[in-house]
Amino acid sequence: MATILAIDYGSVRVGLAITDTDQRFALALKTISSEPRNECFEAIRRVANDECVERLLLGLPLTMEGQDGPQASIVRAFGNELTNNLGLPVEFVDERFSTKSSAMAAIMKGMKSPDAEAARLLLETWLEKKKRDSLWM
Numbered sequence: 001m002a003t004i005l006a007i008d009y010g011s012v013r014v015g016l017a018i019t020d021t022d023q024r025f026a027l028a029l030k031t032i033s034s035e036p037r038n039e040c041f042e043a044i045r046r047v048a049n050d051e052c053v054e055r056l057l058l059g060l061p062l063t064m065e066g067q068d069g070p071q072a073s074i075v076r077a078f079g080n081e082l083t084n085n086l087g088l089p090v091e092f093v094d095e096r097f098s099t100k101s102s103a104m105a106a107i108m109k110g111m112k113s114p115d116a117e118a119a120r121l122l123l124e125t126w127l128e129k130k131k132r133d134s135l136w137m
Contacts, residue, residue, distance in 0.1 A: 002054035005029075005047060006123035008095065008115050009058060009078050014040060015115025017123045018051055023130075026123035028116035041085045048086055056088050059095030059122045066094070093126055 001021050008015035016029040032043045047053070058079045061069040068076075079090040095118070 002052045004055045004057060004123065004126075005044070005051065005053045006057040006093075006119040006126070007044070007059065007082075008118040008122060009075050010034060010115065011074075013115045014044075015117065015119035016044070016047060017116060017119035018047070018053070019123060019127065021052070023127065026120045026127055028120040031115040037081075041082070044082065045086055048088060053088060056082055056086070056090045057093050057123060057126055058082070058090050059118065060092040062094050062096050064096065093122055095122055 001023060003021055004019045004023060006017045006026070008017075012034055014032050014034045016032065017026055018029050019026055029047065032040060034040050044056075048056075056079075058075060060075055061071045063069045076092070079092060082088070083090050
């Protein structure tokens with residue numbers, strides 16, 4: 001089975017997290033620079049190729065009401081560029097609570113940047129939802 005790569009996009013840094021090949025566990029992978037954009041895409045492409053990624057999850061910053069937040073259009077444009085550059089499907093995932101949780105988790109783990117941890121939490125939440133949904137089918 002292939003893996004899934006989660007991406008927490010920011011204007012300065014991009015956090016990456018990946019599943020195991022059984023898609024049961026989410027692991028924080030690394031943080032890369034979001035600029036220059038071509039180098040960011042190349043770094044994501046290398047991970048996608050090296051890790052046999054079949055799908056990308058991209059955190060979408062929604063408001064507390066569930067509407068697109070101010071950064072949502074930027075993230076959606078980044079997602080479209082990812083699809084065009086990598087040829088992989090991109091699924092947008094609500095990230096309303098991942099940044100705050102990841103910052104606290106990163107501090108507790110002694111991490112310098114919460115970006116990869118935010119991607120891991122996003123991916124973990126997605127995996128849990130997928131598991132719950134499969135139980136009800």
